[in-house]
Amino acid sequence: MRTDGPIGPLALALGASAAALSGLALAQGGPLLLPVAAAAATTLAAIVVTARRMARAEAAAAIADRLGGALDSETRACVLAGEDGAELFRNAAARRLLGAAADPLAPLMDRAAGDDHVLSELERLAAAAVVGAVRRTEVALPGPGGGREWYALEVRPAGRGAVAWFAEDVSARRAIEETLRRENEWLADFIDYLPVGCYSADSDGIIRSVNYRLAEWLGGTPSELIGQSLEDVLGRIPDPEEERTELRLMGRGGEVFQALVAHSVFDEGGEIRTRSVVVRDMVPEHQWERALRAAERRFRWLFDDAPVGIALIEPDGAIGTCNLAFQAMMGIDHDGMVGRPLTDLIAEDQRAASADQLAKVLSGSVTGTHLEVRLKGRRELIAQLFVSPTHEDGAISGLIIHFIDATEQRNLEVQFAQSQKMQAMGQLAGGVAHDFNNLLTAMIGFCDLLLQRHGAGDPSFADIMQIKQNANRAAALVRQLLAFSRRQALQPRLLNVTDALAELNNLLRRLLGETIELRMVHGRQLGLVRVDPGQFDQVIINLAVNARDAMPGGGILTIRTGAVTVDQPVQRGPELMPAGDYVLIEVSDTGTGIPKENLGRIFEPFFSTKEVGAGTGLGLSTVYGIVRQTDGFVVVESELGQGAAFSIYLPRMEAEPAAEEPRKPAAADPAEQAGADLTGSGTILLVEDEDAVRLFAGRALRNKGYRVIEARSGEQALDVLRGDDHIDVLISDVVMPGMDGVTLAKLVRMERPAIKVILISGYSEDVARNGIDPDSGIHFLPKPFSLKQLAGAVKLVTGG
Numbered sequence: 001m002r003t004d005g006p007i008g009p010l011a012l013a014l015g016a017s018a019a020a021l022s023g024l025a026l027a028q029g030g031p032l033l034l035p036v037a038a039a040a041a042t043t044l045a046a047i048v049v050t051a052r053r054m055a056r057a058e059a060a061a062a063i064a065d066r067l068g069g070a071l072d073s074e075t076r077a078c079v080l081a082g083e084d085g086a087e088l089f090r091n092a093a094a095r096r097l098l099g100a101a102a103d104p105l106a107p108l109m110d111r112a113a114g115d116d117h118v119l120s121e122l123e124r125l126a127a128a129a130v131v132g133a134v135r136r137t138e139v140a141l142p143g144p145g146g147g148r149e150w151y152a153l154e155v156r157p158a159g160r161g162a163v164a165w166f167a168e169d170v171s172a173r174r175a176i177e178e179t180l181r182r183e184n185e186w187l188a189d190f191i192d193y194l195p196v197g198c199y200s201a202d203s204d205g206i207i208r209s210v211n212y213r214l215a216e217w218l219g220g221t222p223s224e225l226i227g228q229s230l231e232d233v234l235g236r237i238p239d240p241e242e243e244r245t246e247l248r249l250m251g252r253g254g255e256v257f258q259a260l261v262a263h264s265v266f267d268e269g270g271e272i273r274t275r276s277v278v279v280r281d282m283v284p285e286h287q288w289e290r291a292l293r294a295a296e297r298r299f300r301w302l303f304d305d306a307p308v309g310i311a312l313i314e315p316d317g318a319i320g321t322c323n324l325a326f327q328a329m330m331g332i333d334h335d336g337m338v339g340r341p342l343t344d345l346i347a348e349d350q351r352a353a354s355a356d357q358l359a360k361v362l363s364g365s366v367t368g369t370h371l372e373v374r375l376k377g378r379r380e381l382i383a384q385l386f387v388s389p390t391h392e393d394g395a396i397s398g399l400i401i402h403f404i405d406a407t408e409q410r411n412l413e414v415q416f417a418q419s420q421k422m423q424a425m426g427q428l429a430g431g432v433a434h435d436f437n438n439l440l441t442a443m444i445g446f447c448d449l450l451l452q453r454h455g456a457g458d459p460s461f462a463d464i465m466q467i468k469q470n471a472n473r474a475a476a477l478v479r480q481l482l483a484f485s486r487r488q489a490l491q492p493r494l495l496n497v498t499d500a501l502a503e504l505n506n507l508l509r510r511l512l513g514e515t516i517e518l519r520m521v522h523g524r525q526l527g528l529v530r531v532d533p534g535q536f537d538q539v540i541i542n543l544a545v546n547a548r549d550a551m552p553g554g555g556i557l558t559i560r561t562g563a564v565t566v567d568q569p570v571q572r573g574p575e576l577m578p579a580g581d582y583v584l585i586e587v588s589d590t591g592t593g594i595p596k597e598n599l600g601r602i603f604e605p606f607f608s609t610k611e612v613g614a615g616t617g618l619g620l621s622t623v624y625g626i627v628r629q630t631d632g633f634v635v636v637e638s639e640l641g642q643g644a645a646f647s648i649y650l651p652r653m654e655a656e657p658a659a660e661e662p663r664k665p666a667a668a669d670p671a672e673q674a675g676a677d678l679t680g681s682g683t684i685l686l687v688e689d690e691d692a693v694r695l696f697a698g699r700a701l702r703n704k705g706y707r708v709i710e711a712r713s714g715e716q717a718l719d720v721l722r723g724d725d726h727i728d729v730l731i732s733d734v735v736m737p738g739m740d741g742v743t744l745a746k747l748v749r750m751e752r753p754a755i756k757v758i759l760i761s762g763y764s765e766d767v768a769r770n771g772i773d774p775d776s777g778i779h780f781l782p783k784p785f786s787l788k789q790l791a792g793a794v795k796l797v798t799g800g
Contacts, residue, residue, distance in 0.1 A: 075370075076152075076168040079104045081129075083161025097167055104165040108151070111141045125155050129165075132157040138170065150174045172384040173370055176308065176402050183302060190298055192222075195291050197259075197278035202271060205230040205237040214278055219252025238263060238276070249278075267393070309383075309403030312390070315362060317341050317355070326403055329381065342401070347374035354385075361387050364396055372406065382407045437762030438690045440784035443471040445696035448787035452703070471784070492630065494528045494653055497561055497583055500536060508544050508557075515554030516547075523562035529583050529650040535626045542623050543587040543646050550591030550644065560586045563652065572633045572649070581652035582632075588645035594638040602636065678791035680798055682728035683707045687717040687744065688760075689736045693783075697731070700787045701794065714739025721748065727755055729794060731781075734761035745778055756797040760785070 077094035081087055087102060098104050105122050112118040118139045128135035134156045140148040150173075154166040191198060197214025201207050207228055215222045218233060230237045238245040238261050245261045263276035303310060309326030311319050319337050327333055330345060343355045350373045360366045371385040384404040389396045447468040454460045501520060509518055540559070547557050564582045571577075594602060603624040623646075627634045631651055638644035684706050688694035691712075698708045709724065711717040715738055721727060730748055732741040745757045762783040781793045 076166050077104075079165040080158060081163050081165070088162065094165075094167070097169065104167070108139070108141060108153075108167075112139070115141075122153075125153055129155045129163045132161070132163070138174075143171075170370075172404055172406070173386060176384075176386045176404060179306070179308060180402075183306065187299075187302060190295075190302070194295060199225075199276050199278070201230050201274050201276070203273070207233065208273065217251055217257075217278075218249065234261070309405075311337075311342065311401045311403070313342055313358070313399035313401060315396075315398055317343065317358065317362075320398065329383070329403060329405055330375065345375050347376060347380075350374060358387060358399065361389055361399060362396060364389070375403075380407075381405055382410045435762070437783035438693055440471050441762075442690070442692035442696050444468055444784050444786050445693070445700060445790075447471065449696065449699060449703075452787075492530045492532050495531050495533055495536060496528055497526055497585060497650075498522050500533065501540070501559060501561070501585075504537060504540055508541070511541065511544055512548050512557060516551055517556045519556060519558045521558065521560040523560075523584075526561055526563050526583050527581070527652040527654055529630075530653055531630050531650065532626075535630075539623050539626050539648070540585075540587070542620065546620060547587065547589035547591060547644070550589055550593075555590035555643075558586075558588045560584075560588070562586075564649065572635045575633060577633045577649060582649040583652050585648040585650070586645060587648075588643060590643045593640040593642050594636070594644050595640055599636060599638065603634075678788065678795055679705045680791075680795055681705055681707075682798060683709065683724070683726050684729045684731060684794065685709050685711065685717060685720055685724075685727050687711045687714065687730070687732040687736070687741065689713060689733060693733075696787075697790060700790055704791045704794075706794070713737065714741065714744040717744055718747070721752065727752070729756045729758065729797060731758045731760060731794070734759050749778070758793055758797060 072091045074091055075093060077097040078089070078091045079087065079094050079098065080089040081104075085102075090098075090100075094104070099107050101107055105126055109119065109122055112122065118141065121137050121139050125135055125137060134154075136152070136154040138150055138152050140150050143149045148171075149169065150171045152166075152168045152170045156164050156166075158164040192212035194211065194213055197211060197217055199207055199210040199214055207225055207230060210222045210225045212222060215225050218225065225233060234247055234249060236247070238247075243262060243264070245263075247259050247261055248256050249259050250256050259278050261276055261278050263274045265272060265274055267273075304324045306323055306325060309323065309329045311322040311326050314320045318339050318341055322334065322337050327337065330337070342358070343351050346354050354371055354373055357366075357369045357371055361369055368386070368388045371387065373383060373385060375381040375383050382405075384406050386402040386404075388400050390398045390400050447464050450464045451461070451468075454464060501522070505518075505520065512518055544557060551557075562584045564584045566577060566579050566582065568579050569576050602620050604621060624634055627648055627650075633649045635647045635649075636644060637647070684701055686694060686698055686701070686708055688697065688710075689712050694710055694712070698710050701708050709720055709727075711720055713736055714732070717730070717732065718739075730745070732744050734741040741759050741761070745759060748755055748757060757778045758781055759778060760781045760783055779793065779797050781789065785793075
């Protein structure tokens with residue numbers, strides 16, 4: 001029984017007490033006390049047994065904790081399932097690679113859908129798990145960015161009906177194996193076609209290997225010569241004591257030629273063999289040496305021109321030599337590499353673990369290993385390391401490490417994940433904005449209807465106006481959602497950033513208040529940018545307001561501009577900014593800063609670090625949407641207590657403002673003209689699936705004198721059009737179940753071109769039109785709209 005835990009000493013003490021009680025009963029009370037002592041001893045014995053069981057349970061728990069810790073540090077994914085299939089353990093790598101599915105093979109089978117070969121391999125693994133057999137396999141699955149990813153899978157029994165599953169991503173290893181295979185084939189071809197013959201023979205004079213060149217000289221093939229005696233091939237066996245021997249050999253046509261055979265003897269696993277070079281026609285010494293130098297040079301080409309970094313590591317962990325690819329990867333020349341410990345090139349937080357893995361390979365405890373580490377150098381790289389031992393005279397003499405730069409792959413994975421995330425959020429925001437615009441249209445419209453019955457002197461007038469004003473404020477928030485989802489209409493033109501910021505100067509100072517100092521530092525020769533001026537102002541104002549809220553006690557807001565040239569694509573946050581010329585607008589403050597854990601979420605809509613009710617969470621998401629829709633990039637840098645700096649990069653243009661076509665003045669909106677008559681006559685077909693919007697619009701237009709026919713879908717509208725020849729205007733929502741408004745409008749324009757068409761939508765005009773030419777005669781009215789705007793649009797298209 002263990003006595004090192006908290007239960008062990010108690011069990012020993014109870015056992016001793018039981019023995020002492022029995023002795024005392026015999027000594028003091030005689031046989032009469034023996035039953036009492038025996039009962040007490042029995043009780044104590046039961047306690048001892050219980051204590052021992054608790055000690056064993058404690059020991060088992062400690063062993064389980066240690067085993068769990070060991071498996072959790074395992075680089076392979078590991079899942080342990082009981083006899084009933086229930087999960088007993090899942091390490092961190094399994095959670096990352098296989099997720100949380102109860103069946104470890106389920107995520108892999110989903111990815112392998114349609115690949116019968118992979119599915120059959122996975123089914124064999126599952127069958128092996130059922131019968132408690134060991135099975136290993138490697139399968140290729142489709143990758144998220146295209147291509148294939150390789151996984152090594154293994155199942156083995158774990159005792160008492162339990163099953164252990166192991167999985168590992170071996171894509172990089174398979175890639176390097178393919179590279180090494182090609183290099184080996186290249187080296188074999190190189191040796192075969194050297195300008196000299198080569199062979200190796202054992203101690204009995206039997207040829208074990210021969211190159212193609214020597215076989216060609218002797219009139220045969222390598223396969224025909226291997227296994228033959230040197231005496232039969234060369235006429236005699238060269239004396240092992242002589243390093244060089246001159247021989248007369250017979251060629252394929254029976255011709256005899258002179259040859260020089262140079263050889264050395266080596267021990268290969270206890271078997272004596274020779275390495276021999278045959279030089280035909282007594283090549284002079286300097287020519288032979290030149291040929292050897294050429295061979296070495298070609299080998300160096302294989303080493304230095306390899307597409308992956310290669311380093312030879314000495315037994316003490318120092319770099320012995322490395323190829324050009326590795327030098328370029330690290331930005332350090334050969335002399336700066338040689339003699340330097342390899343672990344010095346690895347990031348500090350991964351150095352100890354990496355050194356431990358390298359030591360295991362050097363000691364021979366593992367045959368090789370695969371690591372993913374961050375390398376130090378001119379830029380921080382993520383590299384896949386494939387470590388193998390090198391041997392000399394049967395003993396490990398060092399390591400050969402192949403480095404594959406995985407930085408771009410990891411960055412692309414991050415970009416792809418971020419892009420998908422923002423795209424999904426943009427679709428959600430756009431959908432919410434569209435649906436909310438329908439609600440706001442009904443709210444504003446019914447307020448307008450109420451205001452027709454409750455004038456300025458009515459007690460309800462103020463309440464109705466409050467409802468309408470708040471609905472209009474909500475519409476402004478919806479426009480910010482459309483900006484984030486990039487579904488707003490922009491009117492870009494060439495803009496001088498310096499002039500635009502100068503015009504905003506007074507407004508910004510009023511927004512910031514007296515306690516915050518505004519500084520503007522303008523760069524020279526900025527060039528121009530192509531943006532929507534109103535949206536550009538919105539970006540700067542949003543950033544300024546955000547900075548103001550971060551400086552409740554006052555501070556400094558600095559807006560700095562400059563011209564930036566990017567020579568090669570550079571990572572800006574989760575996105576890759578292409579090379580080119582940019583205008584940089586940097587907005588920095590001396591406020592409280594942004595916590596590191598929030599930096600990745602600040603551009604998400606509705607995410608806010610302010611207290612409830614202090615903000616909508618749409619300001620920075622609007623900035624992000626506008627900048628990205630303008631082909632720009634926005635990056636934030638911040639630390640708690642050190643303020644925040646938002647850097648906006650907009651593509652730089654060289655054209656002069658005069659080259660821009662002036663914007664055409666917008667047509668006067670009849671609804672905005674004072675005292676405009678909005679009444680009219682004619683028949684209007686109103687198509688809207690949202691009941692509240694259709695009800696308001698129908699009442700509003702009837703009040704203005706129109707005959708209104710309502711339809712809830714595009715299909716129902718077509719039925720109305722086929723039965724009524726007196727339709728003057730079609731008003732249709734764009735997004736509807738079944739036939740959408742754009743399709744309906746196109747059909748009407750083809751079959752009934754005299755009918756005027758107005759499309760209404762909660763999306764912006766350019767999105768809602770979906771390819772319809774603005775000059776096609778189809779008009780657009782964005783939601784939310786008021787009664788006057790609706791009636792004015794109808795008045796405009798009818799020419800009344």
